[in-house]
Amino acid sequence: MLKGCITAVVTPMxxxxxxxxxxxxxxxxxxxxxxxxxxxxxxxTGEAATLTDDEKIRVIKxxxxxxxxxxxxxxxxxxxxxxxxxxFVQQVNQIAGVDYLMCLTPYYVKPTxxxxxxxFSAVAECSKFPVILYNVPGRTAADIHxxxxxxxxxxxxxxxxLKDATGDIKRCTYLxxxxxxxxxxxxxxxxxxxxxxxxxxxxxxxxxSNIRPALFSQMCALALAHQSSQxxxxxxxxxxxYELLFMEANPIPVKWGLFFEQRLGSAHLRLPLxxxxxxxxxxxxxxxxxxx
Numbered sequence: 001m002l003k004g005c006i007t008a009v010v011t012p013m014x015x016x017x018x019x020x021x022x023x024x025x026x027x028x029x030x031x032x033x034x035x036x037x038x039x040x041x042x043x044x045t046g047e048a049a050t051l052t053d054d055e056k057i058r059v060i061k062x063x064x065x066x067x068x069x070x071x072x073x074x075x076x077x078x079x080x081x082x083x084x085x086x087x088f089v090q091q092v093n094q095i096a097g098v099d100y101l102m103c104l105t106p107y108y109v110k111p112t113x114x115x116x117x118x119x120f121s122a123v124a125e126c127s128k129f130p131v132i133l134y135n136v137p138g139r140t141a142a143d144i145h146x147x148x149x150x151x152x153x154x155x156x157x158x159x160x161x162l163k164d165a166t167g168d169i170k171r172c173t174y175l176x177x178x179x180x181x182x183x184x185x186x187x188x189x190x191x192x193x194x195x196x197x198x199x200x201x202x203x204x205x206x207x208x209s210n211i212r213p214a215l216f217s218q219m220c221a222l223a224l225a226h227q228s229s230q231x232x233x234x235x236x237x238x239x240x241x242y243e244l245l246f247m248e249a250n251p252i253p254v255k256w257g258l259f260f261e262q263r264l265g266s267a268h269l270r271l272p273l274x275x276x277x278x279x280x281x282x283x284x285x286x287x288x289x290x291x292x
Contacts, residue, residue: 002072002100002161002184003202003224004037005217007209008045010251010258011059013268019055021062023265028066030263034213036071037203037220039063040102043076044139045207045251050270053088057095064097073097074132074205078104082119086126093128102132102163102205107140113148120144124156131158136165136188146174153183163188163205169195176200191242194235197223207250208241211257212291240287244280252276257284 009031012023031039041063042048042056051059060075067073075092079085085103092098103123111119124131133152137143143166144152152159164172165188175185176199186205187196193204197220209216215234222231245253252269256276259267267275276284 001182001202002038004204005035005209005213005220006038006040006072006074006186006203006205007031007036007213008040008043008076008205008207009063010210010255010264011042011046011051012264013266013270015266015268017268017270019051019059020265021058024059024062025066027263028063031209031213032067032070035217036209036213037217038072038074038099039067040074040076040205043102043134043205044104044136045210045254046076047251047270047273048076050273053091056088057091060092060095060098064095067097069097072099074100074102075129076102076104076134077123078106078134080106080109082106082122085119086122089123089126093126098129100132100161101127101129102134104134105136105140105142105144107142110142113145116142116144117148117151120152120159121156124152124158127158130160131156132161132163132184132186133159134163134165134188136163138165146171146178149175150178153180160184161186161202164196165189167192169199172196172199172201190238190245194219194223194231198226198228198231207245207254208238210251210254211245211261211263211288212238212241215291237291241291244284244287247280247284248276249273253280253284256281257288260285261288
């Protein structure tokens with residue numbers, strides 16, 4: 001079963017906005033050697049919204065090649081259109097080395113709960129790989145209600161998990177009490193991830209682990225081993241990052257931090273995202289220096 005620290009990988013870019021595939025391989029290698037349990041390719045943190053489908057496929061293949069089977073690979077997917085989502089899923093189906101498909105809630109269109117059920121049912125039927133639902137209402141303006149999540153988990157055998165980015169531990173505990181056996185729950189909110197795992201969640205799909213993979217992985221391992229005091233001690237060290245890496249829209253701060261620490265050759269993001277505002281840079285720099 002998938003568990004632990006899963007990094008939602010950034011997509012390195014040159015200053016002209018093209019993808020830096022060499023840096024991507026170096027970055028993936030560093031993540032794996034730092035002890036992460038899995039990698040998400042072309043998720044929100046990977047700027048999937050501004051990548052073409054051809055670029056996404058190449059990024060996925062580059063990550064898989066570098067990984068060489070060492071950790072689990074989860075591929076991000078999902079648009080506002082079911083048809084467009086299924087078209088991309090069919091392309092992902094042709095790639096060897098994928099372990100899971102993670103599908104975002106349709107954004108902007110504000111579907112009903114029945115619409116969400118039908119959308120994810122279609123994805124589950126289309127996908128060659130097990131599906132993880134991705135609920136992030138703060139970005140999509142659409143929330144998969146708990147009843148719909150449980151219905152999908154019970155009726156769609158290919159839907160095996162949820163990334164819950166709501167930060168609502170009450171929802172986590174409810175789903176843990178009612179989910180089918182084997183259905184996995186992952187936090188998508190770094191700040192509440194420790195509480196999520198101590199409540200019984202399987203792990204975290206993380207932004208913070210992009211920049212402190214060894215430390216965050218250790219915290220996850222301790223939490224899942226029920227060594228709560230040791231996990232809390234590491235979590236306390238990371239509190240500053242939880243705040244500063246979201247002071248502007250993800251992945252703006254984390255890409256700047258990785259550039260500052262020379263893990264990326266550029267802090268560039270594709271418009272409409274822009275480089276971290278100068279007024280925040282000193283604060284992030286100081287926290288990163290303290291966490292060396």
